[in-house]
Amino acid sequence: MNTTSESSKISPDSTPNVSIAVIFHSNYGHTKRVAEAIVQGAHQQLPEAQAKAVDIHDIDWDYLDQADLLVFGSAVYMGSVTAEFKTFMDETSKRWYNRTWEGKWAAAFANSGGLSGDKLAVLQQISLYAMQHGMNWIGLPLMPTGHEAHDLNRLSSFLGLMTQSLDGPPEETPGKGDIDTAIWFGDHLAKTIIKHQPADSKR
Numbered sequence: 001m002n003t004t005s006e007s008s009k010i011s012p013d014s015t016p017n018v019s020i021a022v023i024f025h026s027n028y029g030h031t032k033r034v035a036e037a038i039v040q041g042a043h044q045q046l047p048e049a050q051a052k053a054v055d056i057h058d059i060d061w062d063y064l065d066q067a068d069l070l071v072f073g074s075a076v077y078m079g080s081v082t083a084e085f086k087t088f089m090d091e092t093s094k095r096w097y098n099r100t101w102e103g104k105w106a107a108a109f110a111n112s113g114g115l116s117g118d119k120l121a122v123l124q125q126i127s128l129y130a131m132q133h134g135m136n137w138i139g140l141p142l143m144p145t146g147h148e149a150h151d152l153n154r155l156s157s158f159l160g161l162m163t164q165s166l167d168g169p170p171e172e173t174p175g176k177g178d179i180d181t182a183i184w185f186g187d188h189l190a191k192t193i194i195k196h197q198p199a200d201s202k203r
């Protein structure tokens with residue numbers, strides 16, 4: 001399965017000077033597995049230090065504040081982000097007031113047990129949150145290759161990434177198609193912010 005969003009690594013005229021934080025909440029490890037796959041995809045374009053997964057229980061706020069793109073991800077609880085993820089959102093209200101994150105890029109993913117599981121509500125909740133911060137949204141422009149377990153974007157989600165975890169350890173579920181989609185998403189996100197990197201910030 002091709003997990004690069006175009007055929008290969010893009011070739012900017014200088015080293016990309018952009019960074020990505022993938023902020024997630026995961027109680028049982030499945031959403032964390034997706035966050036790590038997004039980071040893996042971003043590393044197809046960026047050095048290790050420029051794309052990191054950030055657990056909401058262990059936040060490096062300085063890293064978030066300097067990052068060009070914040071990718072937000074939560075497990076779905078009762079058709080919403082988890083209470084812990086909402087606490088994180090509310091903790092950023094001073095940043096909202098000070099417009100600290102205005103102009104940054106934003107994207108989102110949602111993982112849950114149900115095939116739908118109301119993941120769309122979580123992506124919408126996070127996109128509205130990003131709009132409150134004045135951020136610029138990046139979706140998932142990937143046509144589904146089909147709807148089987150191995151397919152890319154099998155859940156046909158375009159606002160952001162949806163993945164499904166069944167009963168089983170995070171190494172087994174979400175399945176290969178969802179994890180490959182997460183890698184593709186990370187690669188696409190990195191390519192997008194590299195492409196739009198301001199000329200005066202290039203190294």
Ligand SMILES: Cc1cc2nc3c(=O)[nH]c(=O)nc-3n(C[C@H](O)[C@H](O)[C@H](O)COP(=O)(O)O)c2cc1C
Pocket residue numbers: 025026027028029030031032075076077078079080111112113114115116117118165
């Ligand atoms: C309190 C609670 C509420 C849940 N609500 C939903 C839900 O609304 N939709 C759904 O598909 N799954 C729901 N689930 C299942 C979780 O989404 C699933 O177990 C979770 O995504 C696993 O992610 P994690 O391993 O990262 O914690 C719920 C689970 C719990 C414990």
